[in-house]
Amino acid sequence: MSNILVIAEHHAGALKKGTLAAITLAKQIAAKVGGGFDLGVVGGGVAGVAAELQGYGAGSVFVVDGPAFADYLAQPYTKAVVALADKAGASYVISTAGTTGKDLLPRVAAALGAGMVADCVGLAEGDEVLFQRPMYAGNVMATVRSKTAKTVVSVRTSDFDVAAATGGQSPIVSVAADGGEVAARFVSFDATESERPELTEADVIVTGGRGLKDGPTFWNMMNPLADALGAAIGATRAVVDSWEEVPNDMQIGQTGKVVAPKLYIAVAVSGAIQHLAGMKNSKTIVAINKDADAPIFQVADYGLVADAFKTLPELTEKLKAARG
């Protein structure tokens, strides 16, 4: 029997939905090895997040809460997660593969002497716990075994269903942790302002590529389309690299965000393998490109060979009408 610890991802006092996908993996592992799972929260003033997590069937919600953990920094957070893992007696430590998880979890693995499985998308069938993870921009799926007593896993949340609330009230247990000496300090955070859903949580994503000419045109074309669908807006690397009006964290792909919405509309996107790596698990893919040979059409359920500038206004209006 092992115990599994899921570390919650949260931002500005709110729980990130990806945490619930990580809980799903924890339950899948528990189904193979027995035992249950606990939840862990680290931060400054995170009582609300902890309370929100009480209804998911965890043995306990372990919390490290203090001013030393108000801003995320890798070193003190590593110490806190190690303290939580010790307290929970965890054989598996799981969290989301967002930028915080990617920054933090390998450090935790090194501190625990644990194997680190990055970007897990599922478990292989069978009794043994074998992890599946993509390599080579998603062109190869690897099945890997962790050979250590403890294992740390980052979860690609778009590949898991979110765990449903089970009711009940897991007890909240406060855990003491010392952030230790920290050779780093937080300076500033320049937040991308957006009223739209987050890319990793959105049901509908519309993505614009370099064919949209320039930054201002990108927004003029994409905003009305996104409004019509209540969608999040994504971009290719070519776009965020070339047009400063489009922030980096909108990049979808191998080296950006990985998404799997119900509907993904790619406009003037060529479909380079690095881009496909970030969106090809979307449920329905629509591609609009003036080049009939663009590789994006090879993954699209519906392709429209057309000039984006002529098509988007019409599409936006007709989508609005169709949605009533």
Next chain:
Amino acid sequence: MKVLVAFKRVIDPDARIKLTADGSAVNTESVEYKANPFCENALEAALQIAEEHDAEVVIVTIGGDDTDQTIRAGLAMGAARAIRVEVEDQDLDSDLAARILAAVYKEEGDVDLFILGKQAVDGDNNQVGQLLAEYLGLPQACFASAITIDEDASEAVVTREVDGGLETIAITLPGVITADLRLNTPRYAKLPDIMKARRKTIAVMDLDDLGVDDTALKIEVVRLEEPPKRQAGALVESVDELVAKLKNEARVL
């Protein structure tokens, strides 16, 4: 200052990846190798720091002698010398790679900064830099899109590309930084530099030299498979047809 750069070669990121017939490995017959793009950003960052701060830039590669060609390309960009640790890819996982790099750091002494790529585009692990930082007990600034080193090389102010925006942190040196693609545009080596690079040293070490005696892997690759291919759908003729299909066939509106 002394700056170490972890420099890895990968199969050409734009090439089509094929598995061997038995599916046990990636087919490396007649593939072309290139420096991992993120490692080129790491090296470029180190060279720019060297131009400002009079630093020595040293390339560190873990690999067989067939990686020398990639190392020479890095030396031609401007690194002073290189260290190659003789271990083949198949005998590595990210953890052992990090422990080897940690041993090189200690062997070298007086290192101010270790810059790595954020991820290698073959394994896509995005973890060696973070593991290394923890093994060395150093601060880390991962996914860097801007680096400023203060005058006495005691601190690096690093802008990091994170979910939801850009975060800036300061780390006390020595420290570990991993490079994102937008950090800089790697320079092209000029012909005279390529000639000069031929005379630069590549010091070859093995695990005994470095005192790394635990070579056990923590993560073992059991098998590789091609993921199921997504079926291409159909072209539609008009916006009306598209909207109708989204509504009635895909039912996503």
